[in-house]
Every structure is written in structure tokens, then in C-alpha cells.
Amino acid sequence: MKTLIAISIITIVALALVPQLYFAHAQLAQQTSEKQYINLRAEVWNEFFRMTTAAFTVGAIVSGTMIWLVWRFRESNPKNKNPTKWEHLEDPTAGSYEDEGGH
């Protein structure tokens, strides 16, 4: 489990970094070709694209997780035939996550 989490974190970071490197490179190329002023419009739009890359990376992870959750834990999923361990309670939402279960 720990290695799984570690690997996924590293993957996320790597995924987020690759486009950043690309943009940084593009920005450097831009700056050398310029005469005297910073290109305000390019600076701001580059910032925008870096931010959207980050947002869409996080968004892909979160929405992927959500879609998987909805698919896996819907009650009609064959893997989900058996009641959860809280369902023997009068109110399943009043249970707890302690090992002994119950109220």
C-alpha cells in the first residue's frame, strides 16, 4: 500500500512537471528573441497555461477517482453483492471505523 501511494505521488509530480519544463523552455526561447521589454501578453498567457495544466492534472486525478468510485461501489456492481459491515446496524451511518464495529 505504501509503495503504491509513493509511486502514485511520484507519477503525479512527474506528470505535473513535464509540461512546466516545456513551458519554461518556450519562455526562455521567447525571451532571447526579444528586444528590450518583457512580453506582457506572453508572460500572462504562459502563466495561464501553466495554471490550467496544473488544474487539469489534478482534475483528471479527482474525476478519474470519482468515476471509478461510482462504477466500483454502485450497489449493482457484482462485487458489491454482500452488505457492508455497517448494514446490520439500525442506522449504518451511525457506525464507526473502529475494528470492533457497532456503535
Place this chain on the structure above:
Amino acid sequence: MGHDTAEWVFVAIVIAVLCYVGVDSWIVQKAVEDVPANAEVIKVTGQQWYWSFEHADGTKEISTLHVKKGHAYVFEIYSRDVMHSFNIPDWVVFEDAVPGHVNHAWFAPDTVGTYPIQCREYCGLLHYNMRGSLVVEDDNAT
């Protein structure tokens, strides 16, 4: 792994992303707020419902602004009645015109052409039509 380890990891990742956003926008904002020292001043006055411009040499223009490619310009933005917002979307120039205040924005056009100028803060009846145009001309014309 305790019950909430996953949550701590999650919060740490979120905070890391936010730090990245904060630092990056700090750097960019610092860079774009730095007005070049040799920028020419253009006075921009917003009023219901048109823009007027006054160049450093005293030339006045209404609705259409002519500038030269390759020069830096700083706008001094005034308002004569209500709040407006001076905006040239294609050049990412944007600052409110607030009566009683003077605001600044700058840009250095590097391509020739005609670009729309608009008002981006609600200012009454003809807010939608408070449009002008920016004409960027080649420097060697003079």
C-alpha cells in the same frame, strides 16, 4: 497507516499545489507590474460611454488610439463619472478607471494591427457599446 493518513497526504498535496500557484503568480505579477522607465505616458479618460486619449505630445484622440510598434506605453487611467474598466483584450491590458483615482497599466506592442478596446466594468446604459480601437502602426512611418 491510521484512519486519516490518506487525508493528511491529500491535504499536503493540495497545499503543495497551492504553494506552486502562489509562488508562480508572485513571480509573474512582479515581472508584469514593472513598468519600463522609458514608457511614453498616454492619458486615458473613461466617461459614459466612450474613451478619450491624450498622448504625451498633447495629441488628443477619441475612441481610436494610435500607437507605434516597438515602443512601451504606460496608460494613466482616469474616469470622469462612474467606474469603467479600460481593457484591450488582445494585449492583456486591463485596469479599472475609478473616479478620484489614477490607475496605471502598460504594454509594448510588437505586432502591427487593429485591436478592439472595450469597457469591462458595468457603467450603465451603453456599457456594451463603450468600444474603441487600438491601431498599432509601424515605427518607420514617421
Place this chain on the structure above:
Amino acid sequence: MVLELQKPRPVWQIMFSTHHTDVGYLYTITGLTFLFMGGVLAMIIRTHLFFPGEGVLISDSATFNRIFTVHGLTMLFLFALPVANGIGNYLVPIMVRYKDMAYPKLNAIAFWMNPVGGALLWLGFADTTWVSYAPYSIIRAPGPAADMFIFGMKILGISSILSSINFVVTILKCKHPDLPLRRVPLFAWSMFTVSLMTIVAMPTYAAALIMMLTDRLGISAFFNPFAGGDPIAYLHLFWFTFHPEVYIFLLPSIGMMYEIIPRFSRKPLYSQASGVFAFVMLGIIGFASWGHHMYSTGMDFTTKVVFMIGTLAAVPASGMHVFNFLATMWGGRIRFAAPMKFAVGGIALFFSAGAGGVLNSAMPLDFITHGTYWVVGHMHLFLVGTIGFGFVAMIYYMFPYITGRMYSERWASVHFVAMFWGTVQTFFTQHLLGLEGMPRRVYDYPPEFTSWTQLNQIATIGAWIIGASFAVFLASLIYYAAKGKPANMNDPWELGGKYYYPVEAKNPHGGHSGY
């Protein structure tokens, strides 16, 4: 709890009742009425913007400006707040195990201010925009309309302060002694947080409204720059109230999702403590970020940085809510009945709106996004996507308990699919429209900007889809309240448990009939 449609009461008995379920019912019905009124205005606005050039539907910009102003005011103050208060009235006393709200008469008074305020806003039909920035609202906004707007907002503000006091006292003082505050269900916690926030934030706006009124009368010049005032002062006062107000609109809907998601996942909540913590954090940090609405007013770099940090600081707490929802669903056995569909759809849209919000808070992007359709898309993604979905989920959830009948799951699915599709199509497109540079609050745009025209038409079609979904909603609410199958009151969704919140089981006072 059940409004016994089988044993009908005369309508005046409900209207003059001070019982919390009756007041809650009135609040909810009023809120929904205004939702449909405001929705008609939205349809008019979007249909009008379908055709650039000469106004096809609305012939002059004055009418258009009035329509979008009243649309905004209606949706925020006459739909979002009353429905949150209505559901809160139903559930908070039950959740803290008390027989009623702490001050039943005050509760009824707070409700009856809403129709009065609403009447003032609708009869005045002001054109100041809902933010009513000085000096436009002082020196240019025409006649009685703007004054009626001021008085209407004043009354609605007092109403929300009164109901907030009521919620705070109910939760703190009338809570059952066996129930520690940290065990109070999270929906009650959300109402508690927003009530405290209202009490802190709202007086500032109330003061600003009075200052605006005296400015309009010409006997003071707080915000009038031509007599020595400063319009920026109004912006600060306004956003000091209304940035926290964003959370005041939002948190009840998050609280409703906390009620629904564990129930339909048949599983305890992942973490009560982190939900409480996130609510309180949002309640505090919500006050640290109002300046991000004012980056472009000539704010200096340092102030911008402070407000950017304040804005970003609110994000981890919102993220904790999303995490809590997803972790609750994880390992459950989820029944996707209508309330759960809307709650999960709401989480997805809440996340995307939040990601857009992080982009907004980055200072340089303000040049691109501020005052454009990006902002319209962003805040509607919150208001429709999160608040709207949460409230609709809760209304489906309460429907059997209120009417004693069951809604149609099939029509609810139609409603969900159409609403989700329409929300994504309309408001994501509006983000793009903002990036193209289209300013918000415009009556018309040049037809030669073809990208604006195309994106506007896509957004308008999406808005029609949302409108159609709400037509389905309205029709099915009315039809199934009268003709639906009688609900199994112990277990309307056949989840297998023996107990659901609105029924009496957790209530030590026994049945909650009350009348």
C-alpha cells in the same frame, strides 16, 4: 414532520404557524418560487444573447440591465438563502434534538421579511447590478428603482441576521445535553458556521446600504467622488460582506451532501472531525480574501499578495470536504437514487468550480479573467453546479417526508442528466467566452466577433437544457406531490436501514408531530 397531505390543513394555518417545519416549508416554497421566477429571467437573458446585433427579444439595454440585476438578486437572496434556511428549519431542531427553533416567533418574522424584500426588489427592478458599485448606483442609477433595491436588500439582510441568531441559539443553547457539539450532524454544523458568518459579515453591508442611501439623497458623500468620497470604500465594505457570503451560500449545500452521501453509501461518514474542521476553517478564512474581487482597482502589489494568500488558504478546507465525500463513498454500497445522483454530480462540479477558483486567485490571470464571462461561468458553476445540485438533492431527499408520497425516479433521472449536461455546456463555455475577452453584463456584442457568437449560442442552448430540466423538476414536484405513490415512510429508498433522519428515531422526544 410530514406535512399531512392526507389530512390537509387550511393554508392560513401553515402561513401563521411558528412551528419550525411550517416555517421551513414556507421558506422552501418561497425559495423555489423565486428560483423559477429568476430562472425565467435567465432564459430571457440567454435567449437574447443568442442573437448578436439588433435586440430581438429585448429592445433596449435598460431593460436588459434591469433583468440581469434582478436575476442575480433573486437567485442569491431569494432562492439560495431562503432554501438553505428552509431546510435548516426542518432539520436543525431535529438534529440537535429540540422541539422547535429557539425563537419560533422570530423565526416566522424572519421568514415574512423575505416576501416583502422580494416584492421591493421585483417591483423596483433596479439596474444597478447586484453589486451596485458606487458611484454608478449613487449618481447615475435611475429613480425609485435603486432606492427600492436598497430597502429590499436592507430587509433581506435583517431577515438573514435574525434567522442566523435563531440558528446559533438553537444549536448552542437548545442542543440536547447528551449531544456534544462535536457530534452534532454536519448539516447543523454548516448552518451554525454560516449563521456565525452572517452575523459577522452582514452588518457591514447593512451599513454600506445606509451610506449609499444617504449618498443618493445627497446628504452625505461617503462614496461620491465628486463631493469628496471614495468609491473604493464601497467596494471594500461590499466585498467584506459578500466574499464571506459566497461561503454562506455554499456551505449549507455542502452540509446537505454530508447528510445524503453517507445515507446512500450505507456507511458512516469518513470523518466527522475533518468535516467540522473544514467548515470552521472556511468560516474563518472566508473573511481573509475579499480583496481578490478588487485586484484591478489600482491595488498595490503587497495587498494583492496578501489577498491571494488569503484566497488560496481557503482551498485546502474545500479540498477536505471533497476528500471526505469521496472517502465516504469508498467501500460503501451506493444506491444511486435521485438525491445521491445530484449530490455526486454536485461534488464533481464543486471540484471543477474550485479549480477555476484557484486559477482566479493567481494575480496575473486577473488581467485575462476579471470582469469577463469567465467570472460569470465560474460563479454560476458554484451557484448552479454546487449550490443548485445540493439543494435539488436535498429537496428530492425531503420530498417523501414532506408530502408522504414518492417522486418518480425516472423523471428525476431525466432532470439530473439534463441539468448536469446543461450546466457543463453553459458554464464551461462561458469560461471560454471569458478567455475570448467578452465582458460580462453586456446587452449586445458585435456580430463580427464570430467566436463570441458561436460560444454564446452554445451557452444559450445549454441554458435552454437547464431550463427544460427545471421544467421537468417543477412538473414532477407538483404532479407527484398530488398523485405520487404513497412513500414507505420508514425507508423510502429501500436502503435497508431502519432509520432515516427526518423520522423520529433519533429524537428522544418521540414523534415529531408538533402541531
